[in-house]
Amino acid sequence: MAEHTFDYDLFVIGAGSGGVRASRVAASHGAKVAVAEEHRIGGTCVIRGCVPKKLLVYGSHFAEELQDAAHYGWHIDAMHFNWSHLRDTVLRDVDRLETAYTNTLDSHKVDHFHERATIAGPHAVRLASGREITAKVILVATGAWPVMPDIEGVEHAITSNEVFHLPELPKRVLIQGAGYIAMEFAGIFNALGCHVTVVNRSDQILRGYDDSLRDRLLQITMGRGIEYRLHCPIKRIEPQDGGGFIAHFEKHDPVEADVVLVATGRRPNTSGLGLENAGIECGPGGQICVDEYNRTSCESIYAVGDVTDRIQLTPVAIREGHAFADTVFGDNPRTVDYDCVPNAVFSQPPLAGVGLTEAQARAHYGNIKVYSSDFRPMKNIFAERHERGLYKMIVDEGSGKVLGVHMIGPESPEILQAAAVAVKAGLTKADFDATVALHPSMAEELVLMR
Structure with a gap:
């Protein structure tokens, strides 16, 4: 296909942190760029991940700070927490950030389509509306999506995607999983006065982190009232007539909860993306395999961020998106160094x-x-x-x-x-x-x- 026949120099699927950075930098290098996003511009981190979650962490810290204030001479009468106020304030900031990300694309003259896009071939994408668009280079930056376990009644559970929209603060929260997402929300709800139970299929929390820190966090959070059931995955979730749910287990007593939050990991968001139409190779977990320059097994298609087989962190996706744009459109081949990448768990x-x-x-x-x-x-x-x-x-x-x-x-x-x-x-x-x-x-x- 001759170069002049392409609709765009670069078409990005996914307007999260990596996709937006790649789009902006590529456009600054003179490329004609478009991006498609089926949800909201900003992606997981900005819309339903680390940013709103950190704001909830801040909000929950005030419960502890206000209690401590009395020991420093401050006496505050009639303290009251309003979940809907915090929730709506956080969601307004998400709207603000989405607008900022959208303005960034507009200021760099990046076209954006608010619909799902899939790969139709090495140089073509197909929008949900049926329109087919051609591009010299395609970048996949669709991120990852929460994994839902195959258990009876799992449709009654929520994930980290929905937790920011709870109509009211639950009194009892059951969390399946013990990774960083599970532990962060366990800390948030515990600090806000909810009874939190964490259940996990293994006997460890935060697998992969330093053993001493994991043990210390377990000790402290148990002291704060979080209950743990290890070697105890949920077998069935059953709704109750009066509201709430009962979670059943193989070898343990049932647990009643107002909300069941599943946080058992995230899977690269490649399902139904049409990767087979361009011969793109994926790993066993659906992750797109890329080389050091973010190129897939298809010469004209690249991938960055959580959808790949590397580190699932927002700053990493941003660096990958920037390096990709510099390499492909800026005549400055660059790779990302994955050694000594810092990480944090905003537990409490x-x-x-x-x-x-x-x-x-x-x-x-x-x-x-x-x-x-x-x-x-x-x-x-x-x-x-x-x-x-x-x-x-x-x-x-x-x-x-x-x-x-x-x-x-x-x-x-x-x-x-x-x-x-x-x-x-x-x-x-x-x-x-x-x-x-x-x-x-x-x-x-x-x-x-x-």
Whole structure:
């Protein structure tokens, strides 16, 4: 097909973080760009993921802050929480962000279609309206979607997509799953006064995170009233006549709940996308396989973000989208470095980490040293909470290079970002030790570990 016959230089399927960044940068390089989005512009993170969820985390923190205020001399009478007010405030901000993302596309003269698009061939997409559009290059950035387990009555459960739209605050919340999404919502609902039960098919929470931090979070959240049933997947969800549901299990007593939230993982959103029409190879979980430049097995089609076989994080998708646009349209081939990508779980308290966990470091390096600081945050002293923070530093014994930093405690994600720069730069434990502490702060523990 001759180049002049294409409708667009680039057609992007999916207007989430990665797709919008790729569209904007490609357009700035002079490409004629269009993007199709079947839901709302902004994607998972902005519309139904990390941004509104973090706002709920902030909202739920006030329950603890207001209780603690009395110990610092503040006396607040007749405290009352209004779920609909918080929910609607969060949703208004989602609307604001969607408008901002849409304006970004418009300001870069990117055409956008508010309908589903599928791949019709190596250089063609088909819109839900039936229109077929051609493009020199196609980028798939459709993200991921919550996985629903195959259990009886699962249609009565909700996922993280629907949780932001609950008509009222439930008194009893049952959460299946113990990954980061499950633990974040468990903390939110627990702080807002709901009775929270977490059930999981394995005996672990936050699989893949550092063992010490996982154990500490389990201990603290149990102390805050969250109940756990491990080795206990839901077998059946049954609605009750008077409202609410009963969840049944194989070997445990049933649990009554007003809301059943399923948070058992996310699957790349490739179902029905027409990948077979371009011979695009996928992995066993439906993830699109790409090379270091984000190219699929079809030469003219690329993919970025959660739909691929790499790290499912918004900042990663943004970097991939930018690198793709620079490579294909900016005459500047670039790849993304996936080493030492920081991560955080906005549980209560939050945890964060970068680099290798202790177990990973022992497996890869053998001889390592582990430094830690187990402390009671100053903020908790007047509050009469005995919860303790924990910071860990994993160090290669031979070179002294810091291989990983992991922490749990108030503001851990904010502190970890600066530590991630040091780990990424390959600094040593001696470099940390040579840095003067910032006192009094929790962050000073990073340079005081012995």
